[in-house]
Amino acid sequence: MAGISVHALNAVTGKPGAGMRIDFSVLEGGSWRLVKSVRTNAGGRTDEMILKPEDTKVGQYELLFYVDEYFAKQKGLASSAPAFIEKVPVRFSVFDATQAFHLPVLCTPWSCSICRGS
Amino acid sequence: MKPPESDRRSFLTAGAALSLGAVLPGPASAASDATVLAQAAGRSTPAAAAAAGRLTFHGSDVYHGLTIGTMRVDVSMLEGNAYRLLKTFDTAKDGRSDGAWFEGPTFKPGRYELLMHVGDYYASLGAKLPSPPFLTQVPLRFNVADVAQHYHIGVWFGPWSYTYYRGS
16 A cells, blocks of 8 residues: 555664654755654554645655654653754655555664665 | 774673672673772773763675775764754765764763765775666664663665664
């Protein structure tokens, strides 16, 4: 299925990145326009797709993951050290709107992995 | 470039008498340990200079298995609500920063963004990718809290993925 979807994962605990805020923006005329802010569900995914297949067009998109806010709320993981990873922007192209663009994001307070998944 | 382990060890040994190592635990503070100890000893050594706070970078191309060309990286810092360009660098052909990109008085605390020109890198190598490619300019954002420490930004990148981390 086409469209844009995400999956946030906590690579410290191996659990889903539940309740993480994500701001979704689209590049229009050289600047980023915020389309919506969403939160991941208990599974680290979003209840609705970030962008449904019928709404997805060829273009440049940004997902801003609130990783610092997420880890600040995790009991037992709070660190006295200042955050290294804060909010993580992921920018990517949809070059073919008939394809699915699924973006898993694995994060820790010190690292972040992003890929095109399925 | 971190100091040879033997140099670091000799500093830590010297520091045992000062008990400074005990109050700065963890590998992340090893650089600042050495700096503090060198200052406490009232001297500057090559190892102390090498251990001083700085920003270094290493991008590893996991598509080709090794980084085989230079990559442009724009370094910006957050000022107010916007990231302002400080300087543009080209990596060495192995993907590393050629020495420190910022160190000493030029290394400021704050929120950094390294914008990696991944699309141009693969285009220059003739990789067959969609147009536009999935990744073109990849922003890596992180916070530098203590400029006495060494912040090494490691990145494993390919045309479809990337991982970045605080390295050493």
